[in-house]
Amino acid sequence: MAVRHFLTLLDFTPQELMTVLNRAIELKKMRNEGVVYEPFRGKVLGMIFEKSSTRTRVSFEAGMAQFGGSAIFLSPRDTQLGRGEPVEDSARVISRMVDIVMIRTFAHDIIERFAANSRVPVINGLTDDHHPCQLLADLQTFIEHRGSLQGKTFAWVGDGNNMCNSYIHAAHQLGFQMQIACPYGFEPDPELLRQYAHCATLVKTAEDAVDGAHLIATDVWTSMGQEAxxxxxxxxxxxxxxxxxxxxxxxxxAVFMHCLPAHRGEEISEDMLDDPRAVVWDEAENRLHAQKALMEFLMAESR
Known part of the structure; x- marks a missing residue:
């Protein structure tokens, strides 16, 4: 059986995405009920971080521990990746020693090159172009709070960044509509909007984007690497x-989501996270459950 990877939401069929989301809800229920379930005994996750993160590291590491496995954290100081060794060579070596790999990096082609040379499943923990793991958590959260995704309208307000790109992929895969409002010059890739015009519409203002929307999502105005x-x-x-x-x-x-960390007073008002329509804490927790379901699926598919 060929090794399966999760680099964007397009790597799975819509049915497979729903299988993972439904399993995430089931795994969450099991954990809340105190069920011990350890299918990953003796398995190791290699976590490669070229970009730092709180939620990504904690959720993946905790998920492996709860599954009975273990995780190795590798920062840029701990590997030869990006310090002269080709990505392809790092992939060939690391994938002989671990059972699954998660990478959080900058350029999307880095993770594509790593996956092309890996013997084990590779998960995109974030690149400059896509953040599919966060979308799994967001979609799980919406299903838990509001039910079916089909036919709904979601709004994206702010930077046309990796999160926005992954929301567009999700809309295409799972049958909802995206209304996107970005400042001029910060829109998503025009080719992406052209390709997915059937499910993603660029509108002029934030007010236009949220009109009739069942979910409103945003992200920081300045992401890592854009400080200048x-x-x-x-x-x-x-x-x-x-x-x-x-x-x-x-x-x-409507519900409100933010992938965090949030900058109060900038992309959200000081009181937005306290609004009863905000479900960001459930959204953050669901990174754990969605990624456990994802890892379980990839390991089963890649045997």
């Missing part, structure tokens, strides 16, 4: 803040 643009971005994004007033323009049952 911070002052420019603050000015350009000023009218794209998500706050209770903006939420009031959405569907009455």
């Amino acid at each position: 643009e911070q002052s420019i971005r603050k000015r350009r994004f000023a009218t794209y803040q998500v706050n209770p007033r903006l939420m009031d323009l959405a569907s009455p049952d």
Whole structure:
């Protein structure tokens, strides 16, 4: 059987994505009920971090521990990746020693090259272009709170970044519509919008994006590696803040999500995370459950 990877949401069929999401909900219930389930005894996850993270590291490491396995954390100081050794060679070596790999890095082609030379499943923990693991958590959270994704309208407000790209892929795969509002010059890739015009629409204002939306999502205005643009971005994004007033323009049952960390007073108002429509803490926790389901699926598919 060929090794399966999860580099974008397009690597799975819609049915496979729903299998993972439903399993994540089941695994969450099992953990809450105190069920001990350790299918990964003796298995090792290699976690390669070229970008730092709180939620990604904790969720993957905790997930492996709860499954009875273990995880190795590798920072840029701990590997030869990016210090002269080709990505392909690192993949050939690391994948002979571990059972599954998660990579959080910058350029998307790094993870593609690693996966092409890996003997074991590779998971995208974030690249500059995509963040599919976060989307699994977001989708699980929406299903738990509001049910089916089919036919819903989701709004993206802010930077047309990796999160926005993955939301577009999710809309295509799972049958909902995206309304996207970004400042001029910060829109998603025009080719991506053209390719997925059937499910993603670029609108002019944040108010247009949230009109009738069942979910409103945003992200920081300045991501890691963009610090030099911070002052420019603050000015350009000023009218794209998500706050209770903006939420009031959405569907009455709308929920708010943010992949965190959040910068209160910038992309969200100071009080937005305390709004009853915000489900960000469930969303953050669901990284754990969704990724456990994902790893279980990949390991089973790659035997």
